[in-house]
Amino acid sequence: MIGKIFKLTFALFGAGITYFIYQLAFKVPQIVETIYSRGIYPFFTKTIGHLTSSLPFSLAEVLFYLFLLSILFFIGYIISAFFKPRGEKLIYIGKRVLSFFSLLCSLYTVFVLFWGLNYARLPLAESMGLSVQSGYSVADLQNLCYDLIDECNDLRNQVQEDEQGVYQLSYTRQAIMETMGDIYKTYAPDWMNVSTHCVVKGVATPNLLSYFETCGIYSPFTFEPNINMQMPDLYFASTVAHEYAHLQGFAREDEANFISWYVLSQCEEPDLAYSANLNALHYALNALYQAAPQLYSETANLLCEASKRDLNSYSEYWETFDTPISELGDKIYDSYLESNGINEGVQSYGRMLDLMLAFCQKN
Numbered sequence: 001m002i003g004k005i006f007k008l009t010f011a012l013f014g015a016g017i018t019y020f021i022y023q024l025a026f027k028v029p030q031i032v033e034t035i036y037s038r039g040i041y042p043f044f045t046k047t048i049g050h051l052t053s054s055l056p057f058s059l060a061e062v063l064f065y066l067f068l069l070s071i072l073f074f075i076g077y078i079i080s081a082f083f084k085p086r087g088e089k090l091i092y093i094g095k096r097v098l099s100f101f102s103l104l105c106s107l108y109t110v111f112v113l114f115w116g117l118n119y120a121r122l123p124l125a126e127s128m129g130l131s132v133q134s135g136y137s138v139a140d141l142q143n144l145c146y147d148l149i150d151e152c153n154d155l156r157n158q159v160q161e162d163e164q165g166v167y168q169l170s171y172t173r174q175a176i177m178e179t180m181g182d183i184y185k186t187y188a189p190d191w192m193n194v195s196t197h198c199v200v201k202g203v204a205t206p207n208l209l210s211y212f213e214t215c216g217i218y219s220p221f222t223f224e225p226n227i228n229m230q231m232p233d234l235y236f237a238s239t240v241a242h243e244y245a246h247l248q249g250f251a252r253e254d255e256a257n258f259i260s261w262y263v264l265s266q267c268e269e270p271d272l273a274y275s276a277n278l279n280a281l282h283y284a285l286n287a288l289y290q291a292a293p294q295l296y297s298e299t300a301n302l303l304c305e306a307s308k309r310d311l312n313s314y315s316e317y318w319e320t321f322d323t324p325i326s327e328l329g330d331k332i333y334d335s336y337l338e339s340n341g342i343n344e345g346v347q348s349y350g351r352m353l354d355l356m357l358a359f360c361q362k363n
């Protein structure tokens with residue numbers, strides 16, 4: 001009994017201290033950058049990440065199912081406490097609810113210490129020496145669209161397509177996942193501080209991530225980038241690169257998107273560069289539509305017919321998963337981002353464009 005109370009107090013106290021450290025971290029991004037993101041976190045990926053990399057399956061996926069089982073177990077365990085004798089009933093219910101709560105507190109502590117602190121590191125723009133303006137002109141955005149369309153039209157002629165005339169990868173998905181570490185080693189600049197070579201894992205349960213309309217997910221508990229193996233080929237490479245950026249300690253979605261584009265667009269490999277540039281164009285055109293709808297059509301129409309087919313096929317795939325489950329997944333992820341200091345929630349993906357505009361104007 002005393003041992004149980006001690007464990008519970010320890011878990012609650014640990015989560016409280018962790019919460020305090022986490023809030024404090026956002027006030028000192030330079031210290032977080034130097035000590036945590038460039039020191040402690042890479043140590044975790046080199047040790048624990050190296051160990052989980054050696055497993056031929058996604059440990060995160062196994063833990064996900066174990067977590068679901070533990071929730072079912074606790075529900076049953078708490079319900080069974082209602083059948084205890086009258087005088088002891090409340091004590092048993094209270095103890096079991098608190099045990100479940102202490103499990104959640106422990107997970108929170110591990111999450112923040114293993115990964116969450118990366119949300120508080122310096123903005124990428126600062127590490128890169130870029131000055132990101134608060135607002136770029138519509139002309140800047142349209143020029144970025146033009147550049148990306150030129151790239152995409154050129155690259156689309158160099159890749160393969162299936163019998164429906166839709167883009168298909170020239171390589172196996174496994175090959176893309178296995179080579180991502182080498183691609184980062186070759187193309188990532190110093191400011192990225194790439195130090196870890198971990199294996200990217202494919203999620204084994206068919207369509208598990210598709211039901212949540214998700215292409216990939218990084219597991220901070222096991223240091224594994226996990227990829228949806230049923231998603232269309234089109235953004236497969238850019239998704240692998242995006243999740244790999246998370247593995248390198250870049251937690252913010254907009255920064256992982258930018259890094260994915262930055263690394264892959266330099267590749268001489270058309271498949272990878274096409275995936276990255278079309279993905280970036282997708283965001284740029286969406287932003288142009290919001291900023292100046294009258295310019296959208298004339299700009300988007302410059303994209304070659306083959307790329308338009310690719311985008312249509314991509315949308316059709318995801319429409320089949322547009323369900324209440326995916327909406328729930330969106331809401332959960334939105335809350336998750338907001339609780340980690342990303343106030344724009346899912347909308348923050350669009351800030352990738354600010355980084356791209358600043359980068360393109362500098363170069």
Ligand SMILES: [Zn+2]
Nearest residue numbers: 242246253256
């Ligand atoms: Zn992400």
